[in-house]
Amino acid sequence: MYAEPIFLQPVFKDRIWGGTKLRDVFGYDIPSETTGECWGISAHPNGPSTILNGPLQGMTLDEAWQKHRGLFAGQEGNDFPLLVKILDAKTNLSVQVHPDDDYAQQEEDEPFGKTECWYVIDCEEGAELVYGHHAKSKSEFQRMVDDGEWDKLLRKVKIQPGDFVYVPNGTIHAIGAGTMILETQQSSDVTYRVYDYDRKDDQGNTRELHIKQSIEVAMIPHQDADFQPVEHKQDGLEIQKLIKESYFTVYHWNLNGKAENLENSMYLLVSVLDGEGEIETQSGASSFKKGDHFIIPSTVKKFSLTGKASFIASHSTK
CATH class of the missing domain: 2.60.120.10 (Jelly Rolls)
Known part of the structure; x- marks a missing residue:
């Protein structure tokens, strides 16, 4: 019987909004000065973790899931269900929204949509998130997007270290500058960008937006989730x-x-x-x-x- 913890090698992602705190705070050997994400526990094909110890050393988490399902309580399904990340937002992330399972499967041929949650590890004084919006209907949402009324549309929330934020699929959201979070999410990489502050990458290009899909999957009007720790x-x-x-x-x-x-x-x-x-x-x-x-x-x-x-x-x- 396998009777020890399975330690994992993280995978790192360069992001336009990333920084160096994954190295400075956690001591990781990051690949660039704009490293935004540590995929700490991942079986996703875009960045699977590798097992560091024990009989399965060298195997990816996805391989362990496929070949040794007894380690995971015999849970059914072709795909490992969760993904755990640490994010370093040196600057604002894009305003975005994620689909539910049905939409992701039908429109993106992906097994999961994306519901997630955040634990705020640290943040600068005055840091904030985009969480939800003020539109009452899809037509009003579309009009405010077309008119660039982002300050009126987006709902901003102040945060501090130790805060916990639940982000069900359909929630318009963005992590703000100067924030480090641990994110627990469905194992999905499907993201629809609503707004990206008109910034450009190192090639001078703006990133693609997904307004049509965003309006189709967004929770309109916004409602806060009800939960109690x-x-x-x-x-x-x-x-x-x-x-x-x-x-x-x-x-x-x-x-x-x-x-x-x-x-x-x-x-x-x-x-x-x-x-x-x-x-x-x-x-x-x-x-x-x-x-x-x-x-x-x-x-x-x-x-x-x-x-x-x-x-x-x-x-x-x-």
Whole structure:
């Protein structure tokens, strides 16, 4: 029986809005001074993570999903369902929206749409997000886009470190400049851009917009999602269930000391935001540190954590 955590090598993405905080804060060996994304736990074909340890060392996460489904509670489906990223937004991301599963399958031949959520790791004072809009109908939305009334159309929200934001498919959104987040999402790379601040890439070209698709998939009028975090403590581990919805359940863990006999009924995706320590399973102890990403497979029924650290953990809800 496979009885140890599966540590993963992240994949990095250069982005027009990216910076160097993935190196400066987490110590990653980033490929450029405009590295915007760390795909920490990914089986997506655009950037699959590679397994760093154990019997499956050198295998991609997608290969492990296809060949060793018992590690993932025998969950059905051709595609690994979730993707975990850390994003460094040195400048504003484009204003965008993602489709639901049906639209992605029918229009893009992709297995998943994209519902996501963000944990704000850090941000500059006064940082904000675009979250939703003020249009009451699709015709009003179209008119405001045509007239360039972005300040009137877009709804902006102030943020601070530790905030959690749930972004269901259809939500108009954008991460603002000076923000670092951990994103848990469906394993999808389908994005429709609504507005990109008229900026140009290093070739002098503006990026493609997708106004038609955006209006087709956007939630109009906007409605905030209703959810309530739940907290409890087990030994030295403070556990905050940030959200449980139809695609994923996401937790913030704060470890100070030791927590024993933690149960794992599904399989857990774990990203270390800060600190260090050890995870102990029936096969022995493995050390972890800030910036590590690992999966606790479903074959590990119980585990213990020791150290001082904070994490975002998640699992598929289906």
